[in-house]
Amino acid sequence: MNATEVLEPIDRDLLCLLELPADLPEQLSIAEASELTGLTAHTLRYYERIGLLDVRRDAAGYRSYDERAMARIVFISRLRASGMPIGTISHYLELVLEGDHTAPQRLALMQEHRDRIQRQLRDLQLALAVTDYKITVYGGTAAP
């Protein structure tokens, strides 16, 4: 392995799914990254500290987020938003580092997570039904 680390190319399909803006600057400050992802600067530093992220510094020692970093942040926040615990995300990212032979484990992990998401979707539909019912009872307009 030479000094400039060999990086996998960014997965353009995934990048598209993550819905980052087309006019994304090459480098973003932590404030900009925070603004764009909806995570606080505190949380971004925290994620880095616990090893979810690996962010370069500029000349002044400030964090500088590139497209790859932003993509990872959004990816992580999607998993978090769907209830994947941080420990599981860490584990998944370690599997990625370990190489292609961990693909079956990653698959299993993601299939399990999909099941969880679908359970959550069902639960939310039940909650929505109850909430909408209460809204009609209280005289509001429930169905949009």
Place this chain on the structure above:
Amino acid sequence: MNATEVLEPIDRDLLCLLELPADLPEQLSIAEASELTGLTAHTLRYYERIGLLDVRRDAAGYRSYDERAMARIVFISRLRASGMPIGTISHYLELVLEGDHTAPQRLALMQEHRDRIQRQLRDLQLALAVTDYKITVYGGTAAP
């Protein structure tokens, strides 16, 4: 107010939405209530302690859950499952106790909650897309 408290009739439409089994026993032990709702006995006691629930005791001093209690538990668990904080649920239940004149506040509260649920549904769809994408990448069958 006389000794046998005057209770509102149970809202049959709501009860139906809550999907309690048709053959619900008149009285359930905490273990049965736990089994049926998916909440632990610990959690049921906790909810009671913080004032979300008000449960009768049998001759032995054991908790005895009737249909009304079960309906409330499921209602609360639906709200919790959709991310309503316990404090907000408490507040809502207090508004109910205060009487009909709090209906507008309850309406506002539920409308806010519906917005939250819909935001969660959108977030979950995004997470599902990413998860399904990873599943296809790893060679699994993503779309069911």
Place this chain on the structure above:
DNA sequence: CTTTGCCTTTGAGCGCACTCGAAGGCATAC
């Protein structure tokens, strides 16, 4: 009568995911 097992109460403890504070560095404005 004793064992077993579920129940009671109360207070304390825990895990997670942040969230904040203190002390200090860099850089642009005045």
Place this chain on the structure above:
DNA sequence: GTATGCCTTCGAGTGCGCTCAAAGGCAAAG
């Protein structure tokens, strides 16, 4: 220069929602 404001690190603190432990009561089984 110095003030302003965003940035740094590191350790510690917070809030929520449970979760558990201890000490003891009730009751059916053996």
